[in-house]
Amino acid sequence: MTDFFKGLSQVKFEGPESRNPLAFRHYNKDEIIAGKRMEDHIRPAIAYWHSFAQEGGDPFGGRTFERPWFDKGMEGARLKAEVAFAFFELIDAPFFCFHDVDIAPEGATLAESNKNVRAIGEVFAKKMETSRTKLLWGTANLFSNRRYMAGAATNPDPEIFAYAAGQVKNVLELTHELGGENYVLWGGREGYETLLNTKIGREQDQMARFLTLVIEHAEKIGFTGQILIEPKPQEPSKHQYDYDVATVYGFLEKYGLEKKVKCNIEVGHAFLAGHSFEHELAVASSLGILGSVDANRNDLQSGWDTDHFPNNPGEMALAFYYILKQGGLGKGGFNFDAKVRRQSLDAEDLLHGHILGLDTLARGLKGAVALIADGEFDRRLDERYAGWNAGLGRDMLDGKLSLAEIAARVERDNINPQPRSGRQEYLENLVNRFV
Known part of the structure; x- marks a missing residue:
């Protein structure tokens, strides 16, 4: 057992008047909203990478966090899994999400890396036998290792394409075995830094072939979850081929994949693309490809993806409006792709961040439900057209x-x-x- 959260107890709903900083004021998972439990509307998930793997660094400085599992290889990975499931219980989370390299260290070869991931997958499976926390989605990190500096599926070297395929196969199969309801492909570096050395058409053909291979293998192994692409316009690449929802749909339609793949839409990525979050949700819903959501926000003064916890109920009310109008997220959910700040050093800070996020989503959900129930907003839209x-x-x-x-x-x-x-x-x- 881990004592990382020693002295902390499970966060409970205490209502808007509570002065307890470690209590929910608005998020009451069992409250019935529009005929459904609040938790079932939101389907919140904890991001393994930001909560347990990130070190507190930023573009101008390195590690500020000291975690007992850092730099400890597979021993540290097992401890990290213990801490993660302890946190899932503390925050009472129904779901979590992971990348392969978040949960286990990379090895010298693909076989060794995949073996490490599988070993931690066995730890997860054992933990999930007694935990209520399930897997919302898994994904492979095809952007951090230097081999992917020119992309994975879009790399000019076919051997890197092949390596990435082997990595994805492993994580897709593990996601399926753990009961994950979605598999996400985030391009990361599937784009270009300069057109001087880039063949855009060739790279998009490669990307489509890679995606087709993933879809075919998912069907082969009986995976019935959603395949999701997460749009992002830039950072780290100068331009990424999954720039925004409309760009992703155009890509999918070109290659005949628009019925096979949906989008996982992130607040911060919408912002970087010059859109509002509700714009991306509205476009995706209108095209039938709104699958899941990453909940966070960017700092309005920074031009990069800062991944703060959401704190704007008004923004989330408009987001939930489009989600509710399409009948909910289905197999998707709200993944907290958000991290505590580099000065938030304590274990308790992880709880504060997620409490903020869940209370914000709860207020947004209630606002959207009330807006729809009132009917005037929809009547005004209908009158206009x-x-x-x-x-x-x-x-x-x-x-x-x-x-x-x-x-x-x-x-x-x-x-x-x-x-x-x-x-x-x-x-x-x-x-x-x-x-």
Whole structure:
């Protein structure tokens, strides 16, 4: 057993008036919201990498955390797993997520690396026999090792493509064996630093082939979870091929994979792409590829991916609006791809960060449910587009009129439309009533 969290007890819901810093004020997992438990709406997951593998470094400085499992090889990996499952119990998490290199050290060969991952997978399986925490998704880290400096699937060296394939096969199979409900592919370095040495078309063909191989193997082993791509525009690459949701959909459609793959959308990545989080969710939902979510936020003064814990209920209310309107996330969930700051050195800080995140999501969920139940927001949207439901609008949309016929109709009926207010400020006020 680990004593890393010595003196700390499981976080409980105590309500908005609680002064206990280690209690939930808004996140009540068993509260029924719109006919479903709050936890079942949110499906929160703990990110293994940020909570247990990150060292407190930033682009300008290295390790600030001192964890007893750092630099201890497989012994440290086993201790880290003990600590992780102790934390899952403390925060009462229903799910977790991992990369292969988060859970086990890399070996000298692919076979050794995969063996290490499998060994920790056995620890997970044993822990999961008595833990309520399940696996939301697994993924392979195809970006940290120097072999991937020019990408994995998109690398000009086919042997690196092959190595990455062997890595993904192992993690996909482990994810399946542990009951994971999704498998995520994050490009990381699937892009370019300069066009001077890049063949974009060739690299995208390689990326599509890699993705097809993953889909085929998932079907072969009986994996029924979702295959997800996580869009990100840049950092570490200058430009990544999975820039945003719309770019990912265009890529999938080009290669005939749009029915096989969905998106895992991160708040911070949407921000880096010049979008709002709700924009990316709305686009993905409209295209039928909204699969899961990474919950975090960026620092508004920094131009890079800072992965703070979410703290904006209004932003999350709009996010949940689109999620609820599509009937929920299904097999997906809200993974806390967020980390404590490099000065937050104590074990207790991990609890504070996740309490903040869960309370923020709870407030956002309640706000979205109330907004939808009130109905006025949806009525205003419907009214704005009502003209397309009948008459000229319907005929044009259904393709019943040619361009010439439309022009003739305008002249015949003396159509002279005037602009109408978009009422943005009114709608912003309306949303704010429920946050």
